[in-house]
Amino acid sequence: MASGYLNIPYTFPAYQAPGVPAVGAVLTVKNTGTSVLSNIYADPALTIPVSNPQTSDINGMFTSQTTLFFANSALAYDVTLALPNGSTHTFSQLPVTSLPVDVSGFLQNPSVVLTGTPTTPTPAANDSSSRIASTQFVQTALSSFVVLNAAVIPAKVSGCVGLNSSSASQNSSWSVTSATLVSTTSGNNPISLNNFTGTLYLTGSVGVNGLDAGGLVASTWYWIWLISNGTTPGLLASTSNSAPTMPTGYTYQALIGIVKTDASKNTYAFMQSGQDWDYIAPAQQLVTSASTGGSWTQYSLTNWLPPAWATRVRGTLWNNNNTINGAVAPINPGSNGKGYSWVEGGSNGGADYFALQYDLPLVTQSIWYSSNSGYNALYLTGFKLNL
Numbered sequence: 549m550a551s552g553y554l555n556i557p558y559t560f561p562a563y564q565a566p567g568v569p570a571v572g573a574v575l576t577v578k579n580t581g582t583s584v585l586s587n588i589y590a591d592p593a594l595t596i597p598v599s600n601p602q603t604s605d606i607n608g609m610f611t612s613q614t615t616l617f618f619a620n621s622a623l624a625y626d627v628t629l630a631l632p633n634g635s636t637h638t639f640s641q642l643p644v645t646s647l648p649v650d651v652s653g654f655l656q657n658p659s660v661v662l663t664g665t666p667t668t669p670t671p672a673a674n675d676s677s678s679r680i681a682s683t684q685f686v687q688t689a690l691s692s693f694v695v696l697n698a699a700v701i702p703a704k705v706s707g708c709v710g711l712n713s714s715s716a717s718q719n720s721s722w723s724v725t726s727a728t729l730v731s732t733t734s735g736n737n738p739i740s741l742n743n744f745t746g747t748l749y750l751t752g753s754v755g756v757n758g759l760d761a762g763g764l765v766a767s768t769w770y771w772i773w774l775i776s777n778g779t780t781p782g783l784l785a786s787t788s789n790s791a792p793t794m795p796t797g798y799t800y801q802a803l804i805g806i807v808k809t810d811a812s813k814n815t816y817a818f819m820q821s822g823q824d825w826d827y828i829a830p831a832q833q834l835v836t837s838a839s840t841g842g843s844w845t846q847y848s849l850t851n852w853l854p855p856a857w858a859t860r861v862r863g864t865l866w867n868n869n870n871t872i873n874g875a876v877a878p879i880n881p882g883s884n885g886k887g888y889s890w891v892e893g894g895s896n897g898g899a900d901y902f903a904l905q906y907d908l909p910l911v912t913q914s915i916w917y918s919s920n921s922g923y924n925a926l927y928l929t930g931f932k933l934n935l
Contacts, residue, residue: 550622551593551644552644553645554588554642555645556642561604562575562631562637563608564632565633565743570631570632571606571608572632573603574601574604574629575602576600577601579623579624580625585600587619588600588617588618590614594618596614598614598617618644618743619644621646623644624642625642625643626638627639668680668682670684715741746782748785750770750813756780756902759768760784761805765813766811767811768808769787769808770785770786770809771786771787771792771803772785772806774802776798777797777800778799785799787809789806805825806818806933821931826930826931826932829929833852833862833928834925839922839924840920842873842919843918847917848914849861849914849928850912850914854933857913859910859931860933861908861915862905862932863905863924863928863930865903868923868925874917874918874924874926875917876908876915876917878908878909905929
């Protein structure tokens with residue numbers, strides 16, 4: 549059974565005088581030309597019947613059950629409005645207004661070309677359906693991305709071999725198989741560099757494939773950056789791990805490595821695989837050999853570690869007397885426990901030597917050490933970091 553709206557003129561609300569709502573007015577709907585009360589409904593499917601006749605409320609409205617009346621569209625209707633003052637109004641052969649056709653799910657034109665500035669509803673930010681994504685949806689999605697240190701590390705770096713002291717040129721060859729660079733200039737989009745190979749000249753001129761400023765300095769950490777001006781990639785060494793001085797026209801950067809020069813300005817040996825970087829000390833680095841009287845004492849490692857960079861440190865704890873105890877830890881263990889690494893003398897009564905290796909995560913750029921004699925010594929042999 550087809551249905552539609554039953555539109556009744558001048559009855560919503562009904563007035564018995566200008567500006568005076570008709571309270572208690574009676575609205576009767578009959579099939580045209582008959583005395584049969586019509587079936588009227590509150591829904592287009594004609595499943596929720598409403599009373600007939602209808603009585604108006606204090607506002608002259610017939611809306612106690614519904615705000616819209618629906619009826620069989622194959623019929624016409626006679627409607628009588630009886631006001632409390634005794635007057636009546638009759639509307640004969642009222643038709644119903646057909647409901648709009650539901651075209652959801654129909655493909656109107658698979659090859660339609662829109663012109664002008666058509667718009668579409670913006671899906672919710674977390675919508676993962678096949679709805680059309682408006683430009684507002686895209687901008688909202690992009691704004692949720694957070695770039696740390698304005699650099700994304702390449703997926704893999706190979707050929708990063710430190711130079712030994714016999715090398716005089718201080719050149720280092722870097723082979724980058726994949727990298728995504730993030731612009732430091734607002735408004736620029738990230739770019740991708742694939743299969744880039746370049747050579748960095750630490751003693752060359754300032755600029756692309758050299759230092760970002762000044763000349764090479766002994767005993768200094770240099771952070772290695774992959775840079776681009778949008779078309780031409782290159783390498784750059786800087787003492788900054790967050791804001792290198794970029795050559796003119798270069799706005800894209802990605803941190804890919806780090807080197808340190810020795811007293812002769814040659815780079816120390818290291819190994820790198822992807823984002824994992826491993827420094828190899830040419831000899832054990834003595835941190836301290838003093839007694840702490842058995843209490844825990846904090847020792848800074850800033851003379852050996854890259855500045856402001858969390859890392860993992862390894863080394864050895866020596867004991868050259870069989871009655872002496874020593875320990876090392878990444879935090880202050882307090883008065884209880886012997887720490888993460890512990891050495892003590894043997895039982896044969898001789899001046900024996902003992903060494904224990906440790907590999908500790910650092911909370912800060914320092915470690916805690918406890919010794920009851922200068923017979924103990926704390927050394928560093930290297931450290932790791934994740935770029």
